[in-house]
Amino acid sequence: MLGTALLVAIAAAVLWGSSDLSGFHSLSALWQGPHSDEMTARIVWQVRLPRVVVVALVGAALSVSGGAFQALFRNPMADPSLLGIASGGSFAAVMVLFHLPQAPVWFLPVAAFLGCLATAILLVVLAGTGGAPSLATTLLTGVVLGSLFTSCTALALLLSDEYQLRQLVFWLSGGAEARGWMHVALSLPPIALGTGLLWGVSRWLDALSLGEDHAQSLGVPLERARGAVLVGTALAVGGAVGVCGPVGFVGLIIPHLVRPLVGSGNRALLPAAALSGALLLVLADFAARVFLPAGIQLGVLTSLMGVPFFLRLLARERRVA
Template sequence: MMDQARLLWPPLIASLMVAGLLSITTGPLAIDPLDSLRALWATVVNTEVTSLQPHEQLVISNVRLPRTLLAIIIGALLAQCGAVMQGLFRNPLADPGIIGVASGAALGAAISIVVFPLAGDYLVPIAAFLGGLATTLAVYRLAHSRNGTSVTLLLLSGVAIGALTGSGIGFLTFVADETALRDLTLWQMGSLASAQWHSIGICLVAFAILAWQFQKNAQSLNALLLGEAEARHLGVEVEKLKIKLIMLTALGVGVSVAAAGMIGFIGLVVPHLIRMIIGPDHRTLLPLSAGLGAAILLLADLGARTWMAPAEMPVGLVTAILGAPFFLALLLNQRNRLG
């Protein structure tokens, strides 16, 4: 399996580079690809490209480059969080939103958009992160007892909290005015159009922390795949591991939702694809999932920008269009295995 992982890295890195270059050089505003690359290089070395109009260089440096970087980071974040959740629940159909963090973040954003419309754009990501953190803590408290944290109760609590936050979003949608309703709808669909350097910095720090911690606990996740009792016999502190991974996942998904809204199926589809190729070893599954998640979200965002140009589709719709059939195929495969 390790040899298969090594063979997978070159095409994955090449795909990521091609997707990144396409993302930077393609868009509704027609800019020659070579000029786009020159503008990108000028941005890196802090110079100007004389062959470009000022607004063209501005599009590359302040719109396409931040959007490309944000797509890479969020795709990697969501894919790694999905791989961890699937390992923790020992279920390939698990998703980062299973613990309620995505729905809680959406409720926090909805409250900010509808109740505090004049508070500015900075309040929305803060409210989204706090909402995701609050729901995660609530789910954990519901599932925790003196005997530890039940994965089944954690799942059911996440479903219940998700239904509750969904009703809250529905009520806010009902009472919202036209402007807030449009903002709320676009937020729920997910978009990378508002990528800013400060949000990229926050997401990058979160990804660095999570990638380090997830990789550090890869062997413990491998042991957990054998079962909780077996993992304890192998020296894994299962309860501490659950708490740690749940909180880290809440951080990753909360930051992602805060920066780009609701983007589904990356955390479900990507780890499963990698697992089908190289197996369940989290030492290689986690970094490869990050790379593939970044490439897929980049391509999905490129499609969102170009399929209906000059109009732009929310990237969450594109990932849903691509991910839903794959999810149905997984369900049918699970049904066939159960007979």
């Protein structure tokens, strides 16, 4: 069902857009194939379709990572962007934009992945000094790392000239403006690999969500499991951040929306989260493109949606406590 909804949303997003094409025209353009010279076909095949695919990939990557992190940290608030992983990736990408403006395009997602991975490792090392890391320490360390990288990024913005500034701000507000097939090619491998890895270890995630001592008792190799989750998340989030910039809150929201439907077992939860995350982001991007004033970025929109959700979650946690 989720799959159908996603297909419908993708179709809608491909068929309608800001340029003045009727749905029928777009459909016939789609029919003509990617190599047609006609303007309409070019718009549909070279502008809309890759953009929608990129957005769907990013939504899937962020949601799966969010679900995996929530199991690993046994905390409903855990999310790669809350724990600073995405900020680390963004910072690395900003450094590339800032210092190496001539770098080839593929360099950006690679840098974002390395930034995410480095932050994830830093998180584990810092939180783990002095014995086994408690959850609270991990979360706090993540928040601290996040603000560290955010301020580093802000510093980079301060130091940049007018032209760079526009470029950086545009990139940092997270969006899929002008993303082409190349971006699909850049983000697909890390995202597929990362989410595949996370899905592969989903039974470990289930066991980890009971607590580390339960997980060990169930024969989960703790170090390997943690490593797999961190690398998988870094790959997926790095792939996403590398092409779209930081898009917040998707990883936090989606797993919560999906859990009542498919339960907390990660073997079912993660694919469902991937589909719904893709769906949500395609719809949000579609809405941003068609109904909202030009230039509203996807990241801004998801953050706006995410904040009330986060507050509701917080209220519920407080009630439970």
